[in-house]
Amino acid sequence: MSLRISVIGTGYLGATHAACMAELGFEVLGLDVDQAKIDSLSRGELPFHEPGLPELLLKHIASGRLRFTTSYEEVGAWADVHFIGVGTPQKAGDNAADLTYVDAATLSLARNITKDALIVGKSTVPVGTARRLQQLVIKNKNDGVDVGFAWNPEFLREGFAVLDTLTPDRLVVGVENAEAEAVLREVYATALAANTPFISTDFETAELVKVAANAFLATKISFINAFSEVTEAVGGDIGTLADAIGHDTRIGRRFLNAGVGFGGGCLPKDIRALQARVSELGLERTMRFLSEVDEINLRRRDRVVFLAEDMLGELAGKKIAVLGVAFKPDSDDVRDSPALDVAARLFNAGADVNVYDPQANANAAQRFPRLNYVGSIANAAHDADLVILLTEWAEFKSLSPTDLDGMVRGKRFIDGRNVLAMGVWQDAGWDITALGHKHLD
Numbered sequence: 001m002s003l004r005i006s007v008i009g010t011g012y013l014g015a016t017h018a019a020c021m022a023e024l025g026f027e028v029l030g031l032d033v034d035q036a037k038i039d040s041l042s043r044g045e046l047p048f049h050e051p052g053l054p055e056l057l058l059k060h061i062a063s064g065r066l067r068f069t070t071s072y073e074e075v076g077a078w079a080d081v082h083f084i085g086v087g088t089p090q091k092a093g094d095n096a097a098d099l100t101y102v103d104a105a106t107l108s109l110a111r112n113i114t115k116d117a118l119i120v121g122k123s124t125v126p127v128g129t130a131r132r133l134q135q136l137v138i139k140n141k142n143d144g145v146d147v148g149f150a151w152n153p154e155f156l157r158e159g160f161a162v163l164d165t166l167t168p169d170r171l172v173v174g175v176e177n178a179e180a181e182a183v184l185r186e187v188y189a190t191a192l193a194a195n196t197p198f199i200s201t202d203f204e205t206a207e208l209v210k211v212a213a214n215a216f217l218a219t220k221i222s223f224i225n226a227f228s229e230v231t232e233a234v235g236g237d238i239g240t241l242a243d244a245i246g247h248d249t250r251i252g253r254r255f256l257n258a259g260v261g262f263g264g265g266c267l268p269k270d271i272r273a274l275q276a277r278v279s280e281l282g283l284e285r286t287m288r289f290l291s292e293v294d295e296i297n298l299r300r301r302d303r304v305v306f307l308a309e310d311m312l313g314e315l316a317g318k319k320i321a322v323l324g325v326a327f328k329p330d331s332d333d334v335r336d337s338p339a340l341d342v343a344a345r346l347f348n349a350g351a352d353v354n355v356y357d358p359q360a361n362a363n364a365a366q367r368f369p370r371l372n373y374v375g376s377i378a379n380a381a382h383d384a385d386l387v388i389l390l391t392e393w394a395e396f397k398s399l400s401p402t403d404l405d406g407m408v409r410g411k412r413f414i415d416g417r418n419v420l421a422m423g424v425w426q427d428a429g430w431d432i433t434a435l436g437h438k439h440l441d
């Protein structure tokens with residue numbers, strides 16, 4: 001009989017994992033403590049934006065393979081494999097990860113599992129967490145029930161979450177015995193049949209692979225953004241520089257796009273949590289470079305505000321159109337979004353800020369309600385003294401000066417993602433600049 005799978009925590013990671021496991025043919029039960037989220041998912045309504053996921057959700061609610069619950073009792077009596085995908089956000093006022101959700105979920109599972117099962121952690125956690133949680137399970141599980149433990153970090157990218165889950169680049173599992181590995185090989189049989197690399201290792205390596213990957217990606221982005229600071233000072237073309245070094249296959253072109261930097265619910269908190277964890281281990285100096293990576297990243301936001309002031313003089317009373325508030329395109333996620341941060345700072349400096357994002361207006365309005373959220377580029381640009389592109393959605397990348405003809409009060413543009421052909425805009429009479437470029441009046 002096919003494995004029954006539960007997914008604990010049905011946010012971006014968990015809802016995607018649950019629907020994709022159903023797509024692979026398993027029976028799946030998703031669990032969350034948020035009743036409203038469970039009600040919405042049960043109706044087939046995805047509470048966030050993720051391309052391709054609404055279709056899978058509806059398909060497998062209809063097929064009967066995908067259900068949702070808030071009951072740990074139900075999950076514990078039913079599933080053979082329990083994936084944990086609850087949040088591990090940054091602690092308030094601290095770099096470290098807040099592990100209260102992952103601890104609570106593991107404890108609830110351990111107490112409610114009444115048939116032999118394997119618990120598999122997927123959340124991103126500081127190294128050492130898996131071993132600690134394994135002990136929590138051993139101490140709290142019911143007598144006579146065999147509960148295994150494994151760690152299987154998740155590498156999906158928002159915007160490509162379905163694709164990344166169904167056809168991952170690689171699978172990494174931290175296991176302590178052949179039984180746990182065999183179960184995970186069965187879960188991922190489809191990907192394994194397609195020759196996906198399968199790395200079976202210990203708990204610590206599995207946990208570290210995830211944070212190492214994110215630390216590397218964040219470093220790559222801040223590396224090119226540090227060079228942006230140089231080209232902004234002396235002139236030069238940051239895009240050409242990135243292309244040129246990117247041709248070296250040891251470097252590679254991806255993640256070398258200069259711009260307003262990284263954000264979201266993963267990279268920023270993961271590089272901070274890694275620094276906190278290695279400091280706990282007495283290795284204070286080891287990851288210190290990541291605090292520079294973080295600072296370079298945050299300075300990009302200052303640069304946009306500086307350029308806005310440079311172009312407009314006083315910000316108070318000026319009308320600014322902000323295009324994009326999601327932390328990246330094809331997502332409605334505004335957690336630690338550079339774009340929303342910049343928009344909020346412009347507002348706090350006295351500007352009248354119109355915001356348009358194809359998907360993230362509602363989430364942004366919850367976090368920063370005082371901005372003026374509008375439903376189109378045209379509404380945002382109406383009478384604007386300055387337009388700023390901060391998230392590289394396709395509809396912004398294809399923007400041309402004629403699209404804004406007669407709308408703005410002042411033809412000024414800041415391309416915070418380096419996606420527009422500046423020459424075309426300059427020829428159309430715009431004062432346009434982009435991050436990584438020297439701003440000439």
Ligand code: NAD
Pocket residue numbers: 008009010011012013014031032033034037085086087088089101102104105122123124125154155156157158265266
């Ligand atoms: P999220 O905030 O969207 O979802 C977390 C969910 O867990 C929420 O729905 C919350 O209600 C639920 N939850 C909290 N406590 C619970 C409990 N005790 N029992 C059951 N459910 C509980 O977060 P996310 O973006 O899905 O991230 C989850 C984890 O996955 C994090 O560790 C994150 O770093 C990691 N991750 C995320 C991504 C991504 O792109 N979002 C990618 C890879 C890894």
